[in-house]
Amino acid sequence: MGLLIAYIICLVLGQTITVTIGLAVDRLYSPVASLPVSIALYFAMFWIAWKVAVRITEPKPASPPPPG
Secondary structure, eight states, X not given: OHHHHHHHHHHHHHHHHHHXXXXXXXXXXXXXXXXXXXXXXXXXXXXXXXXXXXXXXXXXXXXXXXXX
């Protein structure tokens, strides 16, 4: 369950960044270029958010017991 929650949070944050970049490209560079940039970032963000969520929720390796 924690992985799903982490994924959704990462996805919402990532898509917010995607929209911001798309709007910046639209206003500062070219409205025509903003569509391909936005679409590419939109789909890439699903994969990136999954990788980040898995890494965040990955169980830590158990430390060996102290000698003695």
